[in-house]
Structures are given as structure tokens and as C-alpha cells.
Amino acid sequence: MKINKxxxxxxxxxxxxxxxxxITAALAQCFSTKVLADCDVDAADLHLLMKVKSYKEYPFIAGHIAQINEEKCQNCGLCATLCRFDAITQTDNLYKISKQxxxxxxVCVDACPNKAIEWIESQTGVWKETYTEQGLMFHARLFPGAENSGKLVSHVREKAKQYAVSNQxxxxxxxxxxxxxxPVIASVTGASAVLIVTEPTPSGHHDLERILTLTKHFRIPAYVIINKxxxxxEFCTRIQETSEQFNSIIVGKIPYSPLFTEAxxxxxxxxxxxxxxxxxKTIKSITNVMSHKMELQISRND
Amino acid sequence: MKIAIAxxxxxxxxxxLAVALLHANAERARLLDCDVEEPNCHLFLSHTVIGHKAVELLIPQVNPNLCKLCGKCVEACQFNAIAIAGNQVMIFNELCHSCGGCARICPHGAIQEFPVKIGELSQSRCKNEAELLTGTLEIGHASAPAVIKAAKKALPLQDVPFTLIDSPPGTACTFVAAVEDSDFVFLVTEATPFGLNDLKLAVEALLNMELPFAIIVNRIQSETNLITDYANQQGFPIWLQIPEDRHIAETYARGGNLLDVKPELKKVLRELLDRCQP
Incomplete structure (x- = not known):
């Protein structure tokens, strides 16, 4: 059977x-055939738990930024008035655009009466194709403070999907x-399912409710793991109740454990x-449940 | 002075840390929760809400009676938020950055902008009299930086020497919106490979922005660890190390704070703010 999706x-x-x-790294061990993607593009860590064999790196051009050409600029200030992002400021009688x-x-480029604002392609990060013992992994590194993290996330997902389709x-x-x-919206839209890792604390519970509201909004089936x-x-019970309200099931509970840090x-x-x-063992059982829920036709490493 | 906790x-x-700092410095600090995607400080502070304010962005709407389907707005939009489908212009609110470019460029005056709520600010007074201001992003909206900027512009309940800013994780545009124009940044990390990797990214961002910072290491197992090795090598200051302690995690799980477990830290947490002064 051909895999198109x-x-x-x-x-x-x-x-x-x-x-x-x-938990993702542990799940990766359990599924025998998969492509990995790390969409936490501004603080990617999954590669630190993978044995990396080799990698290729590519620039990511997400868009443009504006830059004032000081020789052409007549200091009229129209650009600063129009900018809604407080990016243009005047210091020492010169207008400057903050890259950040x-x-x-x-808007400023089109509006400048002196055509003094240049429109420069901007590289906002790199994306990588990394060969690991767990198969191919797509990940990225957003340059610190860069815009367009959502676009980089979509790019990583698209590359992983293309590879998965062409290699079945x-x-x-x-x-x-x-x-x-x-970046979260860019990571989850159109996904088959999400697995939410939460913890029984006031903030874990509060944030679970917000993320479940988001996944419900995008109509993505959500499953919950309670870590620690x-x-x-008390908060395990509350998480249980909240999950039920959203028709999400809890697929596993993992204790507060030093073993994750040791590994x-x-x-x-x-x-x-x-x-x-x-x-x-809990993680293996989560893999079984998720394979069943997602109707995955693959073998698992037992 | 503004001190970001990132x-x-x-x-x-x-x-x-932000909550404990506010407790230890209640008479001279206020706290802005700028982790607007997941604001949590209010869960650990008994407080009374004094007021709410909506954060709005101007989002365009097309008047079909004036629109000639020329496509200039589609061309102008850099965020793919406008498309022509059949004989009407569609606007995708969640992609719109509210730059105003389309309304400005439309030759027929067919685009007007209207405010849409993307978040909320709520101002509270804590039991210890200090102010807590919470920024919350509406679920389903992507414009977190706009809510962060609004929270930072809100007028204080009363003038105090220190404004603490609880920042979002990561190093992307939300982090920049929270820490930019701070006078000092505390970078909180943990002594693990993930903690070190992400600390390096945050340090790189702060060096680019030329912001002074000090490192605070949480959950340490021993006095020397991979964070202290890195900081010593690079010459970055570490101002506080907090031990790994299940008791702290359990207290947090009950809604308590660091000072409940370690009241002796109060003096240190007061000194931390004093040390930020140039």
C-alpha cells in the first residue's frame, strides 16, 4: 500500500x-520506522539525545527586512510615523531601523518619498538534515531574536513530510x-494527533487547559501524559477532570524520576x-496505545 | 530599573524565581508576567484583581462594494494574510501582523481597519501589597509580542524602584520583546545538557542585544557542574545556585514558592536586585 499521507x-x-x-527521544526508540522532526526551533535539544552520524546544513531565508540608506534619506520621518512595530527611531538626527x-x-519601503529604504533578503536561521541511529531527523536553528519562527517550523515539517512520502x-x-x-500553531495544524506532556502542578494544569483549548480549536485529537x-x-485528579472535559485520554503516568536526567x-x-x-515500560505502553489510536501500520521495537 | 527573568x-x-523575588522585595518591586502564552505567576501569588484591559490589534476588513479586485493588497502583504478567492478578497486574521500596509496601498479606499482583541492585561494587588500585571494571549492568536509590548507599557499602580519581567522561554521574537530595553537580565537554567545548550543560545541573544546578565542555576546536584564549568570558561557571572530538592518541587506543586522551603534565601534575593544597579 502506498503511503501518500x-x-x-x-x-x-x-x-x-x-x-x-x-519523552520524544524515548518514543523514537520504540517506533521502528519513522522520520524525526524537532520543531522547537529556537531551543532545539532533541539532537543531544541522538547519536549523530552526519548532517547537512542549509540557510533559511524567510523574508526581508528594511534598511535605511543614509545617503538618500532626507530625514522626513514618515517611515517612523508609519511603522507599527516601533522599529524606526531617530538618534543624532539619523533615522535607523532596528533589525530586531x-x-x-x-510599509516603509513603499512609502518613502525618497526611495531611501532598501529591502534586503534576510536569513533568519538554518535548517538541518541529520543522520542519526534513529533514522533521519530534520531540525533547525532560528538565529537568536529572529522573526518568522512559525515559517521555519512549517519548513522543517514540510521537509520531514517530503522525505517520509518519498521513502514510504x-x-x-x-x-x-x-x-x-x-510556533506551536505552526507545529500542530494538520497533524494526525498531539501528545501533551504535562505535570501535576498549578502551572502544568493551567497550561494544559490552554493547550487543549488550542488543539480543540484546530480539531486535532489530543492525548495526555502526566510526567512527575x-x-x-490533587493536581493529577484535576488534570484527569480537565482532560475528560476535552475528551482527551491520559495515556500514561510517569513518576518524578532522576533517571531521565541521568540518561x-x-x-x-x-x-x-x-x-x-x-x-x-510506561513509555513502551504509550507507544502501543498511540500506534493503535493512530492506526499505524508499522512494527514496533519491543 | 527593569530586570528581566529569562x-x-x-x-x-x-x-x-520571579515570584520569590517579588515576595522578598514586596515593598520595592512590581512584577510583569510577560510569558503571555502561558502566564503562571498569578497561580503562586494571593492577589486581588483591580482591573482588566483588552489588548487589540487593527485588522483589515474589505468593503466588497468598493473593492475592484485589483490585487494590490495581496501583493503588498508580506505575511500571506490576504488572498483573492473567486470574486472576493479573503483576510486571514491569524496571519495578519497589523502593519496597515494593505489599507494604505488600496487605491479604492476599500480596506478599513478594525480593532480585534488578541489578548488581555490584568492588574492585581498581591496580599503583600506588591503589584502583579499579567499579560495573556488569546488562544488561537499568534501575536504574542504585541501583548508583551502592551504589558510593558502599562502604567504602574505605584512607582517602585524595580520592575521584574517574567519572560517567555526560548530565544525568538517573544523573548526579545520581553527582555529588550531591560537594564539587567537574570538567565535561569538547570545543570543538564539541555539547560546548557539553551543557555548558550540565550547568552548569544543577550550579547547581540548588548544587555548585561547574570546566570542563576537551578536544580544543581553539586557545586561544580556543567553550567559552572561553562560560565567560568567564558567569564560569565553566576549569582545563585539552587539545589535539586524534591521538597521544592512538591511545594511548587502545592502552589507554594521557594521562600516557603528556603526562607533563608530572602536576604540573598534582596541582594540580587541591589547587585543589578550599575
């Missing part, structure tokens, strides 16, 4: 630091970014270092 |  499972969390990447604040809307790989496993904003589950029974310090996933631990 | 990696303890 590989399944895409995106691991997200709302709140940062709940264990997304450690310019969103690349081109049924699953793309995506490590997503924290939050609910632009033994920290609070991370060795640059490995918990499944490689502590394969017999309860934590690893 | 980190590359999420979940390193930014919010915990």
Missing part, C-alpha cells in the same frame, strides 16, 4: 520543561515547542540506559 |  504525531506541552524532549524589531512588512515512511514524530503561540505524576495527587547526561534516551525501568 | 529552556524555574 504519513501520520504525524506532535509532542507538545504548553508549559516548558515538563519533559517533552526526553523590524517585522518585514515593507508511515510516521513523523515531532518534538514541538512550548507555549500556545505562533507522584508530585501531587540525558550520557546523551542518551532513558530506554537505552534503563530499558528495564518502570519509566521505560 | 531562560532559553522552558521549565527551569523562571516563574518560581
Amino acid at each position: 504519513p501520520k504525524e504525531l506532535v509532542v507538545i506541552s504548553g508549559k516548558g520543561g515538563t519533559g517533552k524532549t526526553s 524589531s523590524c517585522e518585514g512588512c515593507k 515512511i508511515p510516521l513523523i514524530l515531532v518534538d514541538g515547542p512550548p507555549g500556545i503561540g505562533c 505524576a507522584d508530585l501531587s495527587d 540525558q547526561l550520557l546523551g542518551k534516551s532513558i530506554l537505552e540506559v534503563f530499558p528495564e525501568s518502570n519509566e521505560s | 531562560s532559553g529552556k522552558g521549565g527551569t524555574g523562571k516563574t518560581s
Whole structure:
């Protein structure tokens, strides 16, 4: 059977630091054939748990930014009046555009009566194709402070999808970014399912509700993992109730465990270092549940 | 002075530290929660909400009676937020950056802009009298930087020497919106490979922006660790190390804060702010 549309499972969390990447790396061990994508483009860490064999790196040109040509500029200030991003300021009688604040809307370029504003292509990051022992991984690095993280996320997902289709790989496993904003929306739209890693704390629960509202809005089936589950029974119950309200099931509970950090310090996933631990067994069972839910036609590493 | 509390990696303890700093400096600080995608400070501070204010962006609307389908707006929009489908112009609100370019360029005056709510600011007074201002992004909207900027522009309840800014994780445009124009930045990290990798990215961003910073290491297992090695090599200051302690995690899970477990840190947390002064 030809695979035209590989399944895409995106691991997200709302709140940062709940264990997304450690769990994604462990899941990667369990699925035998998959393409990996790290969509946390401004703080990518998944590669730190993968044995990297080699990689190729490409520039990512996302758009343009505006730059004032001082020789042509007559200091009329129209550009600064029109800019909605407070990117143009006057110092020492010269107008300057802040690279960091310019969103690349081109309004000033079109408006300048002296044609003094140049429109320059801007590279906002790099994307990489990395060969790992777990198969090919697509990831990226947004330059610090750069715009368009959403576009870079979409690019990484698209590359992973193209590769999966041309090599007939049924699953793309995506490590997503924290939050609910632009890069998260770019990571989850059109995905087959999301796996939300949360923790039983006031902030974990609060952020779970926000991310479930987002995935409901985009009509994406959402499943929940409670990490550090033994920290609070009260918040585990609340997470359970919230998940039920959104028709999401809890597919696994993992205790507050030092094993993830120990494995991370060795640059490995918990499944490689502590394969017999309860934590690893839980992750294997999550893989089984998700394969079933997503109707994946692939073998699993048991 | 403005002090941002930031980190590359999420979940390193930014919010915990910000809340503890506010507790320790209640009479001389206010706190802005600029992690607008997931604002959490309010969960750890008993407070009374004093007022709300909507954050709005101007989003274009096309008057079909005036529109001649010339396509100039589609061409002008750099964010693919406008398309012509059949005989009408479609605008995708969630892609719009509210630059005003389309309304300006339309030769027929067919585009007008209207405010759309993309977030909210809520101002509270905490039990300890300090001010908490929370910025919250509406779910489904992508324009987090606009909400962050609005939170930073809000007028304070009362003038205090220190404004603390709890920033979003990462190093993208939301991070920049939160930390830019700060006088000092605390970078909170943890002593793990992920913590180190993301710290390096955040440091690079701050060096580009020429902002002074100090590192705070959370969840340390020993006094020397991979963060201290890196900081010593590079000559970056570490101002505080907090040990890995299940008791702290459990207290946090109950909605408590760092000072509940380690009251002796109060003096250190007061000194941290004093040390930021040039």
C-alpha cells in the first residue's frame, strides 16, 4: 500500500520543561520506522539525545527586512510615523531601523518619498538534515531574536513530510515547542494527533487547559501524559477532570524520576540506559496505545 | 530599573524565581508576567484583581462594494494574510501582523481597519501589597509580542524602584520583546545538557542585544557542574545556585514558592536586585 499521507504525531506541552524532549527521544526508540522532526526551533535539544552520524546544513531565508540608506534619506520621518512595530527611531538626527524589531512588512519601503529604504533578503536561521541511529531527523536553528519562527517550523515539517512520502515512511514524530503561540500553531495544524506532556502542578494544569483549548480549536485529537505524576495527587485528579472535559485520554503516568536526567547526561534516551525501568515500560505502553489510536501500520521495537 | 527573568529552556524555574523575588522585595518591586502564552505567576501569588484591559490589534476588513479586485493588497502583504478567492478578497486574521500596509496601498479606499482583541492585561494587588500585571494571549492568536509590548507599557499602580519581567522561554521574537530595553537580565537554567545548550543560545541573544546578565542555576546536584564549568570558561557571572530538592518541587506543586522551603534565601534575593544597579 502506498503511503501518500504519513501520520504525524506532535509532542507538545504548553508549559516548558515538563519533559517533552526526553519523552520524544524515548518514543523514537520504540517506533521502528519513522522520520524525526524537532520543531522547537529556537531551543532545539532533541539532537543531544541522538547519536549523530552526519548532517547537512542549509540557510533559511524567510523574508526581508528594511534598511535605511543614509545617503538618500532626507530625514522626513514618515517611515517612523508609519511603522507599527516601533522599529524606526531617530538618534543624532539619523533615522535607523532596528533589525530586531523590524517585522518585514515593507510599509516603509513603499512609502518613502525618497526611495531611501532598501529591502534586503534576510536569513533568519538554518535548517538541518541529520543522520542519526534513529533514522533521519530534520531540525533547525532560528538565529537568536529572529522573526518568522512559525515559517521555519512549517519548513522543517514540510521537509520531514517530503522525505517520509518519498521513502514510504508511515510516521513523523515531532518534538514541538512550548507555549500556545505562533510556533506551536505552526507545529500542530494538520497533524494526525498531539501528545501533551504535562505535570501535576498549578502551572502544568493551567497550561494544559490552554493547550487543549488550542488543539480543540484546530480539531486535532489530543492525548495526555502526566510526567512527575507522584508530585501531587490533587493536581493529577484535576488534570484527569480537565482532560475528560476535552475528551482527551491520559495515556500514561510517569513518576518524578532522576533517571531521565541521568540518561540525558550520557546523551542518551532513558530506554537505552534503563530499558528495564518502570519509566521505560510506561513509555513502551504509550507507544502501543498511540500506534493503535493512530492506526499505524508499522512494527514496533519491543 | 527593569530586570528581566529569562531562560532559553522552558521549565527551569523562571516563574518560581520571579515570584520569590517579588515576595522578598514586596515593598520595592512590581512584577510583569510577560510569558503571555502561558502566564503562571498569578497561580503562586494571593492577589486581588483591580482591573482588566483588552489588548487589540487593527485588522483589515474589505468593503466588497468598493473593492475592484485589483490585487494590490495581496501583493503588498508580506505575511500571506490576504488572498483573492473567486470574486472576493479573503483576510486571514491569524496571519495578519497589523502593519496597515494593505489599507494604505488600496487605491479604492476599500480596506478599513478594525480593532480585534488578541489578548488581555490584568492588574492585581498581591496580599503583600506588591503589584502583579499579567499579560495573556488569546488562544488561537499568534501575536504574542504585541501583548508583551502592551504589558510593558502599562502604567504602574505605584512607582517602585524595580520592575521584574517574567519572560517567555526560548530565544525568538517573544523573548526579545520581553527582555529588550531591560537594564539587567537574570538567565535561569538547570545543570543538564539541555539547560546548557539553551543557555548558550540565550547568552548569544543577550550579547547581540548588548544587555548585561547574570546566570542563576537551578536544580544543581553539586557545586561544580556543567553550567559552572561553562560560565567560568567564558567569564560569565553566576549569582545563585539552587539545589535539586524534591521538597521544592512538591511545594511548587502545592502552589507554594521557594521562600516557603528556603526562607533563608530572602536576604540573598534582596541582594540580587541591589547587585543589578550599575
